[in-house]
Amino acid sequence: MIVARGLVKRFGSFTAVDGIDVEVRPGEAFGFLGPNGAGKSSTMRMIGCVSPPSGGTLRILGMDPRREGPAIRARLGVCPQLDNLDQELTVRENLTTYARFFGISRAVARARALELLEFVQLGERADSKVEPLSGGMKRRLTIARALVNEPDLVLLDEPTTGLDPQARHLVWERLFRLKQQGVTLVLTTHYMDEAEQLCDRLVVMDGGRIAAEGSPRALIERYSTREVVELRFQAESQEEYAGKLTGVAERIEVLPDRILLYVTDGDGALAEVHRRALAPASSLVRRSSLEDVFLHLTGRTLVD
Amino acid sequence: MAHPTAAVLEYHLVSYRRTWRSSALSSFILPLLTMLSFGVGVGAYVRGDVAGVPYLDFIVPGLIASTAMQVAIAESTFPVFGNFEWIKIYFSQVAAPLRIADILGGHLGFVLFRILTSTAAFLVTTALFGAVHSWWALAALPVAALLGLAVAAPTFGYAASVPSDNYLAMLFRFAVIPMSLFAGVFFPVESLPGVLRWLAYVSPLWHGVDLIRAATLGVAPAWSVAGHLAYLATWAVAGWLLATARFRRRLTI
Amino acid sequence: MVTALALPRLLRLPAAGRRAVSVTERNVVALKSSYWVVLISGFFEPVLYLLSIGVGVGKLVGDLTLPGGVVVTYAAFVAPAMLASSAMTGALAETTFNFFGKMKYLKLYEGFIATPVRPFELALGELAWAMVRGSVYSAAFLVVMVAMDLTTAPRALLAFPAAVLVGFAFGGLGMALSTFMRSWQDFDLMGSAQFALFLFSGTFVPPDGYPVAIRWLVEASPLYQAVVLIRGITLGSPGWSQVGATVYLLAATVLGLVVAGRRMTKLLCK
Numbered sequence: 001m002i003v004a005r006g007l008v009k010r011f012g013s014f015t016a017v018d019g020i021d022v023e024v025r026p027g028e029a030f031g032f033l034g035p036n037g038a039g040k041s042s043t044m045r046m047i048g049c050v051s052p053p054s055g056g057t058l059r060i061l062g063m064d065p066r067r068e069g070p071a072i073r074a075r076l077g078v079c080p081q082l083d084n085l086d087q088e089l090t091v092r093e094n095l096t097t098y099a100r101f102f103g104i105s106r107a108v109a110r111a112r113a114l115e116l117l118e119f120v121q122l123g124e125r126a127d128s129k130v131e132p133l134s135g136g137m138k139r140r141l142t143i144a145r146a147l148v149n150e151p152d153l154v155l156l157d158e159p160t161t162g163l164d165p166q167a168r169h170l171v172w173e174r175l176f177r178l179k180q181q182g183v184t185l186v187l188t189t190h191y192m193d194e195a196e197q198l199c200d201r202l203v204v205m206d207g208g209r210i211a212a213e214g215s216p217r218a219l220i221e222r223y224s225t226r227e228v229v230e231l232r233f234q235a236e237s238q239e240e241y242a243g244k245l246t247g248v249a250e251r252i253e254v255l256p257d258r259i260l261l262y263v264t265d266g267d268g269a270l271a272e273v274h275r276r277a278l279a280p281a282s283s284l285v286r287r288s289s290l291e292d293v294f295l296h297l298t299g300r301t302l303v304d
Numbered sequence: 305m306a307h308p309t310a311a312v313l314e315y316h317l318v319s320y321r322r323t324w325r326s327s328a329l330s331s332f333i334l335p336l337l338t339m340l341s342f343g344v345g346v347g348a349y350v351r352g353d354v355a356g357v358p359y360l361d362f363i364v365p366g367l368i369a370s371t372a373m374q375v376a377i378a379e380s381t382f383p384v385f386g387n388f389e390w391i392k393i394y395f396s397q398v399a400a401p402l403r404i405a406d407i408l409g410g411h412l413g414f415v416l417f418r419i420l421t422s423t424a425a426f427l428v429t430t431a432l433f434g435a436v437h438s439w440w441a442l443a444a445l446p447v448a449a450l451l452g453l454a455v456a457a458p459t460f461g462y463a464a465s466v467p468s469d470n471y472l473a474m475l476f477r478f479a480v481i482p483m484s485l486f487a488g489v490f491f492p493v494e495s496l497p498g499v500l501r502w503l504a505y506v507s508p509l510w511h512g513v514d515l516i517r518a519a520t521l522g523v524a525p526a527w528s529v530a531g532h533l534a535y536l537a538t539w540a541v542a543g544w545l546l547a548t549a550r551f552r553r554r555l556t557i
Numbered sequence: 558m559v560t561a562l563a564l565p566r567l568l569r570l571p572a573a574g575r576r577a578v579s580v581t582e583r584n585v586v587a588l589k590s591s592y593w594v595v596l597i598s599g600f601f602e603p604v605l606y607l608l609s610i611g612v613g614v615g616k617l618v619g620d621l622t623l624p625g626g627v628v629v630t631y632a633a634f635v636a637p638a639m640l641a642s643s644a645m646t647g648a649l650a651e652t653t654f655n656f657f658g659k660m661k662y663l664k665l666y667e668g669f670i671a672t673p674v675r676p677f678e679l680a681l682g683e684l685a686w687a688m689v690r691g692s693v694y695s696a697a698f699l700v701v702m703v704a705m706d707l708t709t710a711p712r713a714l715l716a717f718p719a720a721v722l723v724g725f726a727f728g729g730l731g732m733a734l735s736t737f738m739r740s741w742q743d744f745d746l747m748g749s750a751q752f753a754l755f756l757f758s759g760t761f762v763p764p765d766g767y768p769v770a771i772r773w774l775v776e777a778s779p780l781y782q783a784v785v786l787i788r789g790i791t792l793g794s795p796g797w798s799q800v801g802a803t804v805y806l807l808a809a810t811v812l813g814l815v816v817a818g819r820r821m822t823k824l825l826c827k
């Protein structure tokens with residue numbers, strides 16, 4: 001579906017995407033993970049054929065985005081990071097007018113709009129204006145709009161950012177159903193649970209490069225341990241306890257408010273902590289998640 | 305501590321510093337160009353005097369009044385609507401210990417500042433063209449301020465009530481432009497047919513035009529001065545009451 | 558060789574045209590009640606100017622003698638200029654203020670270009686819409702002119718396509734200009750420039766009286782050319798200056814569209 005080799009995007013002297021190789025196969029859900037400014041959205045815009053690459057090669061659906069933009073975009077569905085719905089139109093009109101841009105006949109556009117509004121559970125709001133809709137509803141409408149041309153490939157830039165938990169789960173469930181129908185999904189996110197839920201494969205981007213690539217499970221196995229123990233000590237500094245923990249874990253990370261032990265057997269490690277007569281104020285044993293991988297790869301420093 | 309109304313006025317003056325250049329252009333250069341096009345250009349084709357003076361001298365006071373009106377309405381339509389709908393400044397002001405009268409008074413004070421600076425600049429320029437005949441012309445400034453309030457205050461109420469900015473465009477189309485064209489700025493209202501003439505008499509602009517024309521030409525106005533002033537003051541007071549009611553409804557529920 | 562280059566372009570044309578029309582369609586769907594009133598009221602503005610300046614001030618001016626020796630009333634002199642300026646205003650309203658809002662604030666076009674629609678087609682579709690609006694104004698104004706006996710019906714019929722051309726020229730130029738705008742404040746400047754054009758483009762007096770330098774400036778302005786074209790049709794006998802004006806306006810249309818399409822590609826397809 002998508003093949004990128006040494007893909008580069010520059011804005012003046014700033015390099016947003018710095019030579020990435022990506023291959024997305026038909027029918028899979030592929031994720032771009034990364035902190036803000038990692039180059040995810042720039043990559044998505046290049047794949048959406050609205051941003052010419054500054055270097056490298058990019059083939060989408062077997063075509064060249066530089067020369068065959070309209071033909072590629074005819075088979076893409078795009079759900080941008082910020083909803084750019086048409087505020088002057090109703091919910092239904094947003095879908096029907098958009099369908100016209102793809103050369104879809106009015107009758108088909110009407111039928112499809114009805115179908116899609118049911119699919120994203122907005123059937124009852126069909127004739128409402130866009131403005132009073134909640135954030136979750138707008139997002140679902142944007143997703144419905146991205147599906148109006150029955151695309152082979154759907155691009156979703158942070159599909160659930162800013163949504164409440166109910167709305168997120170509804171979006172995930174709909175995206176999962178799309179995937180079952182054989183639609184290829186490409187999404188960006190910085191929610192690890194989202195990536196674990198939806199993606200078959202993903203890449204972690206940082207500073208315009210790919211830091212790691214694989215399935216969520218494989219990434220966790222490679223870059224983290226099976227379990228993590230979180231300890232909080234009642235003390236001015238967690239640091240003084242860190243020294244007494246040597247040998248307990250494969251890797252120890254000291255944070256201002258807690259200590260993380262990366263281990264294979266969490267309960268065993270916790271028993272060892274208690275055996276050393278270190279009494280943490282609280283402790284938690286959990287399975288390692290993509291979040292641990294992500295923070296390990298991209299660091300904890302805040303990027304804005 | 306400064307009076308809360310003054311604090312609101314100060315806010316508007318501070319934010320005006322960002323945009324004063326482009327607004328100064330439209331509120332000063334445009335009337336000047338209008339004066340050149342009509343007063344000088346068309347004036348050259350006008351046969352004889354109008355109301356006993358050259359055409360340029362006839363339309364200059366009219367343009368002063370119509371500038372006051374246009375600045376007043378421009379400053380009380382989109383800015384007021386935007387303060388409710390777009391940047392929502394009024395809501396943040398009402399969250400501070402300010403009364404409705406402070407919010408309204410401070411903003412109207414700023415509109416007054418805009419009217420006075422625009423008309424004063426225009427008055428000085430026209431005096432250089434020799435279109436001003438008397439020291440009474442200084443009285444044009446307070447009249448312009450009163451005229452401005454007479455149209456700005458009700459417009460504040462209107463802008464606080466309408467559901468979309470399309471209604472603001474309609475106010476320009478159906479009130480501001482007809483007034484500027486038919487309320488005695490470009491030609492004497494006496495040449496209008498019956499009903500239209502009465503419509504011109506009803507418009508606040510005509511009262512401002514008649515007073516300011518009397519002032520710059522140093523002659524007596526067509527109506528009594530007190531009558532004109534009372535009429536304009538009625539518009540201003542009624543507008544203030546309307547605006548207060550509308551602001552109260554929008555800002556305190 | 559030439560056919561090999563031109564053929565794929567020609568084949569692409571129907572698809573491009575269809576996509577441009579779909580952009581126009583969106584505007585038709587977006588027409589809502591309050592916007593209708595604004596739209597219709599736009600027609601009254603030039604009529605009011607005609608009545609105030611043409612008739613009201615006309616009483617103070619009397620008749621004018623045109624360079625050809627023809628004597629006309631002042632209203633008949635002003636009317637074609639009002640038609641030209643209303644074609645200008647109608648076209649600019651859609652292609653500047655509304656266009657800029659849709660592009661910069663509503664982010665509408667970012668959604669459009671994610672579809673097969675290309676920026677140039679988008680510009681074309683928006684221009685077509687502006688033309689529909691402007692043409693309705695022009696037709697209505699010509700009816701008023703004929704009713705007030707300011708021109709004859711056959712001349713009015715000929716003036717209609719001229720007014721549409723004027724709309725195209727200003728629509729294209731307006732759209733190109735909007736792509737250079739940074740904020741709403743820039744529109745204040747543009748509004749002022751537009752008003753200055755309206756005042757001095759041979760609209761209310763022949764530019765004969767102006768100093769030479771200013772006269773050249775006036776004669777180079779698009780509105781002056783528009784006024785020459787339409788006044789020639791509604792009042793005089795059209796000649797070479799009308800042909801020149803037509804060429805000028807056609808060139809302005811093409812230039813505007815090309816610049817707008819390029820700039821939009823640059824702004825939207827970063």
